[in-house]
Amino acid sequence: MKFNIALLAGDGIGPEVINEAVKVSDAIAKKFNHEITWTPALTGACAIDAVGVPYPDETHEICMKADAVLFGAIGHPKYDNDPSAPVRPEQGLLLMRKKLGLFANVRPTFTFPSLIDNSPLKRERIEGTDLVFLRELTGGIYFGEKGRKDGGETAFDNCVYTRAEVQRLAKKGFELAMTRSKKLCCVDKANVLETSRLWRETVQAMEKDYPEVTVSYEFVDAVAMRLVQWPNSYDVLITENLFGDILTDEASVISGSMGLMPSASVGEHTSLYEPIHGSYPQATGLNIANPLATILSAAMMFEDAFGLKDEAEAIRAVVNKSLEQGIVTEDLATKGTKAYKTSEVGDWLVANL
Amino acid sequence: MKFNIALLAGDGIGPEVINEAVKVSDAIAKKFNHEITWTPALTGACAIDAVGVPYPDETHEICMKADAVLFGAIGHPKYDNDPSAPVRPEQGLLLMRKKLGLFANVRPTFTFPSLIDNSPLKRERIEGTDLVFLRELTGGIYFGEKGRKDGGETAFDNCVYTRAEVQRLAKKGFELAMTRSKKLCCVDKANVLETSRLWRETVQAMEKDYPEVTVSYEFVDAVAMRLVQWPNSYDVLITENLFGDILTDEASVISGSMGLMPSASVGEHTSLYEPIHGSYPQATGLNIANPLATILSAAMMFEDAFGLKDEAEAIRAVVNKSLEQGIVTEDLATKGTKAYKTSEVGDWLVANL
Ligand SMILES: CC(C)[C@H](C(=O)O)[C@@H](O)C(=O)O
Ligand SMILES: CC(C)[C@H](C(=O)O)[C@@H](O)C(=O)O
Numbered sequence: 001m002k003f004n005i006a007l008l009a010g011d012g013i014g015p016e017v018i019n020e021a022v023k024v025s026d027a028i029a030k031k032f033n034h035e036i037t038w039t040p041a042l043t044g045a046c047a048i049d050a051v052g053v054p055y056p057d058e059t060h061e062i063c064m065k066a067d068a069v070l071f072g073a074i075g076h077p078k079y080d081n082d083p084s085a086p087v088r089p090e091q092g093l094l095l096m097r098k099k100l101g102l103f104a105n106v107r108p109t110f111t112f113p114s115l116i117d118n119s120p121l122k123r124e125r126i127e128g129t130d131l132v133f134l135r136e137l138t139g140g141i142y143f144g145e146k147g148r149k150d151g152g153e154t155a156f157d158n159c160v161y162t163r164a165e166v167q168r169l170a171k172k173g174f175e176l177a178m179t180r181s182k183k184l185c186c187v188d189k190a191n192v193l194e195t196s197r198l199w200r201e202t203v204q205a206m207e208k209d210y211p212e213v214t215v216s217y218e219f220v221d222a223v224a225m226r227l228v229q230w231p232n233s234y235d236v237l238i239t240e241n242l243f244g245d246i247l248t249d250e251a252s253v254i255s256g257s258m259g260l261m262p263s264a265s266v267g268e269h270t271s272l273y274e275p276i277h278g279s280y281p282q283a284t285g286l287n288i289a290n291p292l293a294t295i296l297s298a299a300m301m302f303e304d305a306f307g308l309k310d311e312a313e314a315i316r317a318v319v320n321k322s323l324e325q326g327i328v329t330e331d332l333a334t335k336g337t338k339a340y341k342t343s344e345v346g347d348w349l350v351a352n353l
Numbered sequence: 354m355k356f357n358i359a360l361l362a363g364d365g366i367g368p369e370v371i372n373e374a375v376k377v378s379d380a381i382a383k384k385f386n387h388e389i390t391w392t393p394a395l396t397g398a399c400a401i402d403a404v405g406v407p408y409p410d411e412t413h414e415i416c417m418k419a420d421a422v423l424f425g426a427i428g429h430p431k432y433d434n435d436p437s438a439p440v441r442p443e444q445g446l447l448l449m450r451k452k453l454g455l456f457a458n459v460r461p462t463f464t465f466p467s468l469i470d471n472s473p474l475k476r477e478r479i480e481g482t483d484l485v486f487l488r489e490l491t492g493g494i495y496f497g498e499k500g501r502k503d504g505g506e507t508a509f510d511n512c513v514y515t516r517a518e519v520q521r522l523a524k525k526g527f528e529l530a531m532t533r534s535k536k537l538c539c540v541d542k543a544n545v546l547e548t549s550r551l552w553r554e555t556v557q558a559m560e561k562d563y564p565e566v567t568v569s570y571e572f573v574d575a576v577a578m579r580l581v582q583w584p585n586s587y588d589v590l591i592t593e594n595l596f597g598d599i600l601t602d603e604a605s606v607i608s609g610s611m612g613l614m615p616s617a618s619v620g621e622h623t624s625l626y627e628p629i630h631g632s633y634p635q636a637t638g639l640n641i642a643n644p645l646a647t648i649l650s651a652a653m654m655f656e657d658a659f660g661l662k663d664e665a666e667a668i669r670a671v672v673n674k675s676l677e678q679g680i681v682t683e684d685l686a687t688k689g690t691k692a693y694k695t696s697e698v699g700d701w702l703v704a705n706l
């Protein structure tokens with residue numbers, strides 16, 4: 001098969017980890033007889049520097065024409081201390097999500113047996129954790145009307161959801177649950193928020209179409225607790241944009257493998273694959289960043305965007321092997337063992353595929 | 354001294370844990386020569402059953418006239434599956450907060466050395482944890498305009514904050530930080546929300562009035578992570594209503610002592626003291642609920658509402674002693690040790706004061 005992949009390396013360590021994901025993807029393509037064309041495009045702080053906006057139209061066109069987008073990370077410290085600066089890398093992220101119609105962010109959290117002791121949680125609490133959040137990504141308070149009144153003394157952000165927005169996200173949740181343990185948890189704050197009541201009534205009405213799926217409804221504050229107490233009691237969770245932002249980040253640290261977590265954002269047009277970690281500016285150019293989250297995001301891309309399960313499994317298998325054999329970057333190297341460079345990990349994976 | 358305390362036992366285990374807090378408070382009053390008058394009043398599901406509303410005017414008047422309110426818990430399973438029922442116990446809670454002007458919810462999270470191994474987190478992650486959240490409690494998306502449009506197909510919740518609302522909460526945060534380690538963390542989502550940008554700019558402008566306090570600004574998603582990773586890196590945290598709801602619950606489980614955590618809500622009128630746990634309906638009437646969170650809330654009341662530090666310390670000391678000696682309810686009893694009844698724990702504390 002032939003694929004055209006938009007390559008959005010972004011800022012900070014983005015280019016370095018993307019580079020390794022490209023190497024591994026190319027090696028997989030060669031092995032399974034596919035042909036990948038990579039089309040690089042600018043986004044984030046580097047796009048602001050080059051053309052003044054964080055998600056240029058040209059980048060958008062490249063993404064729209066591609067079969068998938070592989071994304072690194074964006075963000076630069078020079079924008080960190082002034083969240084009200086007129087142009088910021090995050091705006092590019094939000095614009096990209098909106099323009100590509102990426103309404104569902106898919107965030108798996110799972111444990112790697114060889115890394116389980118990295119977790120801040122006790123082993124018995126996290127063993128067997130394998131959950132997936134589906135976070136709504138183009139609605140809610142992120143995209144509602146916002147502004148100031150009373151000469152700047154009053155600020156407001158409006159959270160808005162339509163039934164159709166909830167349905168399309170929930171549909172993905174039910175479908176995903178059907179391929180897994182048929183357990184779905186809808187996370188809301190229906191005891192306080194009207195948007196949450198819309199979420200809950202919409203999901204309740206869909207239950208009859210998926211009679212095999214057991215649905216539970218939990219308040220966001222209760223989930224924030226239980227995720228720390230018994231993460232392995234969850235399977236598929238669906239939630240709105242802001243709750244998803246908070247809970248997926250919380251969930252990512254429980255496995256102790258945060259630096260390895262991939263994600264996908266899917267919706268109306270091209271799907272996008274990216275590591276959950278950020279641009280890690282302090283490590284830029286040092287060849288020390290862990291490329292595995294990006295490489296596992298590429299595996300998600302092969303499986304979900306291209307329907308190539310064997311290719312994805314081959315990537316995951318060699319990643320597991322590298323972890324077991326300790327071919328890891330400094331974030332995972334334990335005292336006394338060698339820390340490999342970003343590019344050395346990529347080379348090893350390619351050689352061992 | 355003489356005190357008039359409004360006693361809102363509420364639902365479920367509320368009356369049982371309140372009963373023990375009354376016993377211990379009376380014993381302390383006797384020992385230190387104070388006189389307490391308790392004025393019981395209805396709230397929650399039991400108020401709905403009795404008079405049709407969850408926070409009756411009569412209850413409000415009793416609270417307004419009192420020197421402090423001691424609160425148990427509210428909620429009943431018959432309201433749990435229908436978050437859109439016209440009258441619900443939670444509405445009483447929100448109305449009470451609003452009418453009493455309880456704009457700051459004070460939620461300490463700390464570890465008890467004897468309970469540290471109850472935590473889902475590893476010992477080395479939580480040792481020394483001693484943080485306090487100040488959650489804004491009468492504004493934000495909880496109290497903004499909410500409703501439906503398009504014949505019910507679109508729902509909205511408006512989040513609104515004024516500079517004055519942020520200032521009065523932040524002032525309490527700075528003042529609290531001055532009495533502790535002079536570290537204040539403002540939790541927001543200023544990279545996305547206009548209300549968060551108002552929070553951040555308001556707190557930034559107040560920094561000059563508290564030159565000794567070191568203020569950090571962190572995004573809510575990052576805090577949701579770091580709370581699990583390094584809870585002991587925080588001290589005083591201030592945040593808006595909904596973020597506070599999620600993060601305080603998350604924080605409460607990390608210490609492993611959730612059943613023991615007290616809280617206070619303070620503001621324009623009478624202050625209110627309550628355990629952070631809920632009404633635990635399954636345990637109602639069984640005399641098994643842990644009364645310590647309510648008893649420690651009474652200690653906060655003595656210290657903060659009445660300025661009686663010795664009395665508060667005496668309660669805390671005897672609670673610590675009971676924990677060390679294993680005089681605990683079944684939630685804390687370890688295999689092979691005896692579980693004491695709710696009332697037996699209260700009796701023991703009174704006898705050992
Ligand atoms: C950078 C920020 C706007 C973004 C979000 O809040 O969605 C990030 O936290 C994420 O989760 O991708
Ligand atoms: C019951 C609910 C309305 C309430 C809240 O969200 O404030 C509760 O979760 C709390 O934190 O006291």
